[in-house]
Amino acid sequence: MDINRYSQINPPQRLLMGPGPINADPRVLRAMSTQLIGQYDPVMTHYMNEVMELYRKIFCTDNYWTMLINGTSRAGIEAILLSAICPGDKVLVPVFGRFGYLLCEIAHRCRAKVNLLETQWGTVFTPDQIEDEIKKIKPKFLLIVHGDTSTTMIQPLKDIGEICKKYHVIFYTDATASIGGNELETDLWGLDAVSAGMQKCLGGPSGTAPITISHQMKEIIRHRKCVEKGIRTVEHKDGDGEIIYSNYFDISMIMDYWGPERLNHHTEATTALFGARECARVILKDGxxxxxxxxxxxxxxxxxxxxxxxxxxxxxxxxxxxxxxxxxxxxxxxxxxxxxxxxxxxxxxxxxxxxxxxxxxxxxxxxxxxxxxxxxxxxxxxxxxxxxxxxxxxxxxxxxxxxxxxxxxxxxxx
Structure with missing residues (x-):
């Protein structure tokens, strides 16, 4: 092996004007260049608490359980769905672009009974369309993308929360592409869980997924039990029909890590957390x-x-x-x-x-x-x-x- 063939990384200058990722804010890059500290250093746990506070403002929520999943925006989606959905749960997914199909795929991996509602790409759903489908299917969960970059459309959510509350449906949205650049009111709109990503309107690099979950969603996750040995875990079905358990995406365990117990689950991605904190700080400083x-x-x-x-x-x-x-x-x-x-x-x-x-x-x-x-x-x-x-x-x-x-x-x- 000739190590001289490998030069120092020096990518070309690009102006990223596509659907994401975008050029990260220089303030975020500077924050991410900070030296590491231990995951249980009081300074580090203080930063984790600050991240929770900052992202409550970004999500417009009072939810205590507002934190980061270490991974791209898809990690946030999977963590929420794999931690909440049990095999056989009825799920409704209104799809108006490519990323709605992603929610369907993940729900299928949770062994949910997935019901698909589609509209022509370039359009979105009316509240009446979603209410009619909820009345017909009676799902436990409604999963919907807020802004789908494949079509550039944004689904109005304001009235859907009341519909979900009326029919006792748990309401989740993927706000990866919309949060920070479009109105998103977690509490006001009755959202039970929201996941996001850093690489779009939040102005950072991909690799961290902010999430927030309501008290009701927290209770569902905390009381989800595996059928084997009564162990709480996350499960999905692989191609061979075997049950696979995910430790990494078990939000209940992640809550124990982010909460006051500080129970070891993984080593927090320090550099990514610094970047996520700076993304939120910059936005909230301006408003x-x-x-x-x-x-x-x-x-x-x-x-x-x-x-x-x-x-x-x-x-x-x-x-x-x-x-x-x-x-x-x-x-x-x-x-x-x-x-x-x-x-x-x-x-x-x-x-x-x-x-x-x-x-x-x-x-x-x-x-x-x-x-x-x-x-x-x-x-x-x-x-x-x-x-x-x-x-x-x-x-x-x-x-x-x-x-x-x-x-x-x-x-x-x-």
């Missing part, structure tokens, strides 16, 4: 409402610029997330070629999509640290140049002019 307004401002500016370029938008724009936009790839334009030029010539990454939308739309994000005027204008100017290069007709400068007009109307000059 959560202000952070959401910032995402809307720059998301709307990107939308105006794309429209000024003569491009069409995907889906029902009334239900678009603040932080991401679906752009229909024009006929005759090679979408992957455009993405390649953007990345290699301008150092800007924009996304494609999944399933039926793969190769049909670009997904352009304005989130986290990249929800800024300069990022929006730079992306629009470069996209315009690339589209001119591949022969798409447009008025030169129209995109940036439309965005600047939006900023001018909003009295934004920085």
């Amino acid at each position: 959560l409402k202000k952070n959401i307004a910032r995402h809307k401002l720059h998301g709307d500016a990107m939308l105006k610029g794309i429209q000024g370029m003569g491009l069409k938008l995907f889906g029902n724009i009334e239900h678009k997330m603040h932080n991401i936009l679906g752009v229909i790839i024009p006929k005759g334009v090679n979408g992957e070629q455009v993405r390649k030029f953007m990345l290699e010539d301008f150092g800007i990454e924009i996304g494609t999509s999944f399933g039926p939308l793969h190769g049909k739309i670009w997904r352009i994000g304005t989130m986290g640290y990249n929800a800024r005027k300069d990022c929006v204008l730079q992306t629009l100017a470069c996209l315009e140049q690339v589209l001119n290069l591949v022969g798409f007709p447009m008025i030169p400068g129209a995109a940036v002019e439309s965005a600047l007009e939006h900023y001018s109307l909003e009295n934004i000059h920085v």
Whole structure:
């Protein structure tokens, strides 16, 4: 082995304007470069308590059990579902994009009886549609994505909590793509459990999943029993039909670690915790409402610029997330070629999509640290140049002019 073949990591400079991850806030990166301390050092446990306090504000909740799962956003999803769902539980999953199918898959692994409710990609559900399905199926759990980046749509949740309460249904949402950049009211909307991720509107790197669970959900998790030897654990079924037990994603054990008992479960990812703490601190220092307004401002500016370029938008724009936009790839334009030029010539990454939308739309994000005027204008100017290069007709400068007009109307000059 020639160790000289392996140079120090030095990735190229990229402006990440896709559906996530995004460029992490430099303040978060600085926090993550801090030296490690022991997991039971009083300073460390104090930081863990601060993280719980900070994320209660991010989730808009009084839930005591608001903490971090060490792993990407999917780890947060799995921890909640694997810890709460028992084999045979009825689950309803309204799906309006790719990540709804992910909830279905995980619920199937929990051996739940999964009921799927689908709508056309680019649309969302009305409360009446969900209530009708709840009345028909009588599920124990409702699992729904808040903002699905595959379609760029956000599902209104405000009225669904009351429906779940009315029919005694436990209400979970995946807020990975929405939290911090869109309104999310855990307590006010009656959410029993929410999971999130760091790499989008929160402005950090992937690898940590903040979660919050209500008292009712906590009781379900605490009293979940394995059929073997009365041991509380998490279980799912593998391809051979055997029951597999998860220790790592057992939230009841994780609560014992984060709670006052400080019972050993795993070694907390110190660097990731420092980063997650800084993400929340930065947002709350400016104000959560202000952070959401910032995402809307720059998301709307990107939308105006794309429209000024003569491009069409995907889906029902009334239900678009603040932080991401679906752009229909024009006929005759090679979408992957455009993405390649953007990345290699301008150092800007924009996304494609999944399933039926793969190769049909670009997904352009304005989130986290990249929800800024300069990022929006730079992306629009470069996209315009690339589209001119591949022969798409447009008025030169129209995109940036439309965005600047939006900023001018909003009295934004920085």
